[in-house]
Structures are given as structure tokens and as C-alpha cells.
Amino acid sequence: MAESNFVDYVKICCRSGKGGKGSMHLKRMKYNPNGGPDGGDGGRGGNIYLRGNHNYWTLLHLRYQRHIFAEHGGNGGRDKCHGTDGKDIYIDVPCGTVVYNAETGKYVCDVTEDGQVVMLLKGGRGGLGNFQFRSATNQAPRYAQPGEPMQEMTVILELKLLADVGLVGFPNAGKSTLVSALSNARPKIANYPFTTMEPSLGIVGYRDDKSFVMADIPGIIEGASEGKGLGLRFLRHIERNSLLLFMVPGDTDDIKKEYDILLNELRNFNPDMLDKHRVLAVTKCDLLDEELIDMLRDTLPDDVPVVFISAVTGMGLTELKDVLWAELNSESNKLQAITADDVIVHKDKDMSRFAMELADEGEDIEFVEIEDLEDVEYDEIEDIDEEG
DSSP: OTTOSOOOEEEEEEEOOOOOOOOOOEEEETTEEEEEEOOOOOOOOOOEEEEEOTTOOSSGGGTTOOEEEOOOOOOOBTTTBOOOOOOOEEEEEOTTEEEEETTTOOEEEEEOSTTOEEEEEOOOOOOOOGGGGOOSSOSSOOOOOOOOOOOEEEEEEEEOOOOSEEEEEOTTSSHHHHHHHHSSOOOOOOSSTTOOOSOEEEEEEOGGGOEEEEEEOOOOOTTGGGTOTTHHHHGGGGTTOSEEEEEEETTOSOHHHHHHHHHHHHHHHOGGGGGSEEEEEEEOGGGSOHHHHHHHHTTSOSSSOEEEOBTTTTBTHHHHHHHHHHHHTSHHHHHHHHHHHHSOOOOOOOHHHHHHHHHHTTOOOOOOOOSOGGGOOOOOOOEEOTTO
16 A cells, blocks of 8 residues: 555644744934833744645645644844744645544544635744833833744544445455446456455436445455454545445355444444445346345345345446435435534544554554543634635
């Protein structure tokens, strides 16, 4: 994965700018020897913002940008001159980027919309010059404020793909073949496990020029939620999908058992994923006859729609698109999507899993166990307008 252009995990050290010092200056001129204080205020330090940009679909542009520092504020000067403000830094990220503190694993913020701007680190305020401290009883103050210190945090930017339908299945279940049959995407297809090493998106055309986005996720194996295979790396990509399409080959000994294993892995990774709508597709049905298909229907789960398909021959693909479109546009699914946007809850990283994920990325990091993460204080993360 080190040579792949699909980068969904980046570790960056960010630092805002410190505020400039206020000036301590007394005005002395030939015809005004007691001009009084005229020290100006220091400028504020630069802020660091995250900005959603739909033109990016991975974090590749940030892969080798390990340090992002904002400018410091300028110091105040004589004649009440204000120090220059530090230049703000905007980090463009693809929509669906989640930010975690790299030292504690605590959730920091989330960027989901194009143009959304989130303040990551706030620059320090500039100090007041001695002109601000003048009064009737203190007409010549000989002191000024220093600027506020900068803020620094090492963050993990984690991309979670935004798609309507996410494919869930074991390796060689026919996921990539289905995406290539329904869309113009051309993922790698071969007859060996883990052919797909990175997620890919395909736009599936539907009737009346309608369409939806389908995400091809690398295969999941039993124990993926514990780090086996590519589980920890790619399970997060189906957290944002509106609908989950489970795919099990028709020549499997026990289709329901494989479906339950996949369901259990999602439950162990994130129990909230079981609230999503699900559809079960039995693939490679060109190897089965009608009598065997009728026998299999009685052994399949009753709580999900089931479609028998063959991406090679085109069998059942139209029916599958009808079922997916109906589930995506059902009232319960729309209500669930609205509720998820309003009360979405991001869980902090499990530090044991977090270390394993970073190890997969080649990061050499030692973690310190923190017993109570609630004692860790974070500056308020706020959404602001582009002009704000």
C-alpha cells in the first residue's frame, strides 16, 4: 500500500501562530517631551483551518506534508502601530475526513461538506501595548502584554468514503465484478483473494437519468474487526454508506452462515452499523440451476431483501438496481439519514487498534495509556463561514 495513490490515512503535526508582543514605548519629541505612552498592540497568530474540497478524493496531497505551521503575529510598534496578523493556513481535505488526536485517539472534528470550514487550532491573541493601559492615575505605564502562546497538536486525518451503497463480502465474492458491470469503474479483477487492495467508487446509472454511488471495499475475513486481513484499514469506509449490500457466492456451503459472520464483524467494529438498511445479493448464480435457487431461498434470512445475480451474464442486475433504489429512497432510510446528520456521534479511537492501524501505515509511535480521557481538555472546535 506504500506505493498506492489511494491515501486515506495521514499523520500531521499542526501548530498555530503565537500572538505578537505589545509595545512598551513612551513618545518623546522635541516639542512634546512628555507625549505619553504610544506602544501598539501585537498582531494575532495565524489560525489553522480544515476546508472541505470536493475536488480531492484522497489525502495524497498531504502524504508528505508532515508539518503545517501558521505564521506568528507581529510585535506592536511605536506611534500605536498594530502588529501584523499571522497568515491563516487552510488545509483542503476531501469530504468525509475525520480528525483524531494522534496522542490520545480522541475525536476532534469532522468535515463532510464541500466548502465547510472548521477551525482546527486557534492562533494566540496579540498582547496589548502600553497605550491601552493609560489612565488618569497611571499616565505613563511602563509595561505591555506578551502575546498568547501558540497551540500545537499532532492529528490523524482519516478518510471515510461517502457513497450510497457499500459492498460487504468475503474476498472473491464478486464485488469488483459487480461494480465493473454496473458502472464505468474498472477495478482490478482476478481469481485470487484480496485482489482489491484499495476502495473504488462507481456511479451506477438508473432509469430516467438517475444514479447512485457504489463503493467497492476490499474483502472482509473473519476476525477483521480485530485487525486480521485488511479489516481495520477499510471497515471504516462503510460507516458512511446509506445502504449495505452483502454479497455471498451462490456456491458457498452455507450462505446464511457467511452472512452472519459478516454481520458479526460489523457488529464488533461498530454496533451502529447494524442500524443501516441491508440487502443480500447471492452472486455467481450462473453456476446454479432454477431448482437449486428455489431450494436456497428457504435457507436465507427473512429480515433482508435477497436478490440472485450473476455479474458475468447480467442475471438479476436490473432487479438488483430496482431493490437498491427502492431501499435508498425508502422513508425509513431517509429518516435515518436525517437523524444521523443531526445527532451523529463519533467514537474515540481504541488505542490498541489505533497503534495497529498506524503500524500498518509505517508509523513508529509509542503510545501512553490514559486512564480517563475525559480529563483531557480541547479547545472548542467550531464551524464557521468561508468569510468568517
